[in-house]
Amino acid sequence: MNAPGTRIADFIPPAVRARLKDLRLTSRRAVGLQGLGLHHSRSRGAGLEFAQYRAYEPGDELRQIDWKLYARSDRFFVREAERESPLAAWLLIDASASMAQEDKARPGWSRLAAAKGLAACIAELALRQGDRFGLVALRDDGVRLLAPGAGLRQRDRFLLELHGLEARGQWPSPEKLRPLWERIGAGDLVVLLSDGFDDGSIEVMTRLAAARRELLTVRILTAEERDFPFSGGHRFHDPETGEELLGDGAAMRAEFLARFTQARRELDARLDASGIRHAEYVLDQPLDLPLRRLFGARDAAEYA
16 A cells, blocks of 8 residues: 555546556657657666676576576576666756645646646656656755655655645745756756746756756646636735735736736747747646647647
8 A cells, every 4th residue: 555645646637647658758868859859878788689798696687697608608697788778857846835826716726736746747657667757846945855766666755755745935046956956967857847937947947958958847827827817806916925916807807918928928938049848737738738748749739
């Protein structure tokens, strides 16, 4: 039985998890391509393409022993092959107060809940591929980090970290972000899950991209931000600064939507200029939609 907070179903709906079988984590920097492609760096292991023999060591699988060579030499040798080296995927989650925002039409499904679900989906993809995956929670009280690892125990640790994560405070100050620059290595895949408009988050993305890390991001929006369905007098509250604005929803709608659309376009242009692949997720959409857009699934339009 799983420990509390480590059940995959707590984060990924069964229908979404079933659709993940069509997706594969990919990295373009590993193969030096402009578009996303499979990661092809090589290491020694139990793959299909023969590389060399080596002496048998305790713990090696018996099926790797070359029995014909044993018959000739009376010594155990293992056939070592080349395989794709594991990818290290870092899931960076914005855990500032604005991520607690949700739609009135779907209470309990906040931006942070969606970020947790998306992170769990990517971890599941990495697990299935034998890749490593880790977690970084970003909040002004410090950076919480789970180093990349592989296997079911790593998934349990990962899900337990997600379970205890709450949204509060602001984006961390630059000095608290030092673990990012120290721990994320060249060739690692980094996925930032955030509402995306904080200057600090943009700085992190562009700095990592400039350091030749593979950057992807999902901008998580509420349906109310997209549609601005408010009417009559309304009190708008900024959860991070505490600032409030009173206004008539219907009168503000056209201007808000125009300015919000422009802000998204400008941010997308900045990300494009830095070579950062990006997708947008709105809280009333299927959870796997941005992953299909990021990883090039041909059927993404079916879920739009």
